[in-house]
Amino acid sequence: MKLTSRSTINYLIYTFGIFLAGAFVFFINIHSIINQDIENRLQLRRKNIEILLQEDHSLHSVPGEIELIHSPGFNTTYYADTLLSYQQGEPEEFLALVFPAAINGENYKIILYNSMTSSHHLFWAVGILMILLFLLIETGMVVIHNVVNSGVWAPFFRNINALKKYQPLKGIQLKLEKTRTDEFNQLNDAIHLMAAQIESDFRKMKEFSEDIAHETQTPVAIVKSKLEVLISKGGFNEEQAKLLNDAYQSTQKLAKLNQSLLLLTRLETPEYQVSSPIHLNRILSEIVGNFEDIIEASGLELTRNIEDDIMLSIHPILADVLFTNLLRNSIRHNQTNGRINIVLSSNSFVIENTGLPLSVPTNKLFDRFKKQNIQSESLGLGLAIVKKICDYYSMDISYTYKNELHIIKINFRKN
């Protein structure tokens, strides 16, 4: 529930409760005051009558409604509500005071009447006024609350949007709007601090992994080249040859791993920002041409539909890496007498290949080091690199397995 709604409803409940209780108390009080007042008046008249009777005056000049009933033996005093009607009009409510009196030695019941109508009118008028007042207060409060608050909260919501768009990885600064509300500014400051910390930590981590990759590059290159020199001399027996080869293969793997990790971490640097488009179709054709004999040697059939003049703003090395990784995968994860189909159009690149279904769950397909075949020599980084490149250029990449075909599609423009 929104904050404004929540506080509005709380206020409404509270004020309504107060109003109800207050109205209740108020009405009861007014009612009793009015009643008391009328009763007092009736008592006053009674006193007046009793004095008059004592002084043996007649009752003719007594103001107000009065009724005399000859009732021998009547001896109580009480109030009663009655309805009386005049000649014309509705019956009206009256309050009656009934008391005994002696007139000329005879017992009489005297009833004094006082009209309640005006007090009723007063009662209801005040009541309606109170209700109106209450409604006015409540609507006013709700309206003002919402209007004022929307003004107060607007910069807060703008800041929320800014936060949603914030990506520490892209190096765009987080700029939160300064507001006129202290609490929001406090929050802004805390968030800015946190964002700065995140960015600094992230930068340090990136530098660290870059440094590691750089530092390991040299010793790895040295081991690799020393092995190469050793191998080139030849003259080993079988056992030595195997040992050498195993060591060499592992250093190759290490070197490639290093290289790939370097590529992954450096994808955000300006090095790869490209302003001019390149001929994607030429790069793809070249790579496909390069792999043709391997494809043939693997017993696979290749079909392609590469349109001309497909221009895209992408770094040529990254395009090379992208296509090579995908093509290599499609050869590697194929089956005997399988086939590969490639389609390049202005909107997308699609590569399909026959092959057994994946053992890796689809949502983990583009993760690092997830391999279809644990035994294989691949690093498991190929698709992770492909995905990273696609993300870098805001391209959409998807994988499906349909009709026993692995299908990878890259949309050049994210929708």
Add this chain to the structure above:
Amino acid sequence: MKILIVEDQKELSDTIAEYLKSESYHCERAFSFYQASEKIHLYEYDVVVLDLNLPDGDGLEILAALKQVKPDTGIIILSARDTLADKLTGLNLGADDYLTKPFELAELNARIKSVIRRRNFMGENIIHFNEISINPESKEVKVNDRPVKLTRKEFELLLYFISNKNKVLTKNAIAEHLWGDEIDLWDNLDFIYVHIRNLRKKIMGLGGTDYIKTVYGLGYKFGSL
């Protein structure tokens, strides 16, 4: 042939020199921008292998200087894999070839030979190995003076073998030479064997000797030793 190796990583520099030694080149080394600068101004080299990432200066400046003072020198630049800008600049400034690190030594060797050939305009530029002759420009190959038709990859393979003759070449090195860096790690490089087998057949078909020896567990060696 005099070769200058400009590379600040001493170990790597040593290894390169070691590998090239058996080719009977005379190798000199420079470990910094300053040293390289000095050497190129004082001496003549046939080929300079130039690492662009020098600690005390920009390798591209050495390149520019070489072009100015010793324009006949062949230049091969070494650069980190993803710095395309450097690569292009280097080539635009007049480098003959480039290699990205990490590279196979056999590959560097082959490139050096290629640069030397291209710059050596004296006489016919034909490579002879016993009964095999190769014209690198026209891509003509003859065995016992009879032309043999080779596919592009077979030609590259033969040239690579001869450039690195009598050295054991790993399958990785051969694969990288024929298919480029991205060949990466393959589960089995047996498709190389197809080309080797075809090359053998064609050479032997014209009466040539089979110089391609399979070195168990490691790769292949081309030579008569």
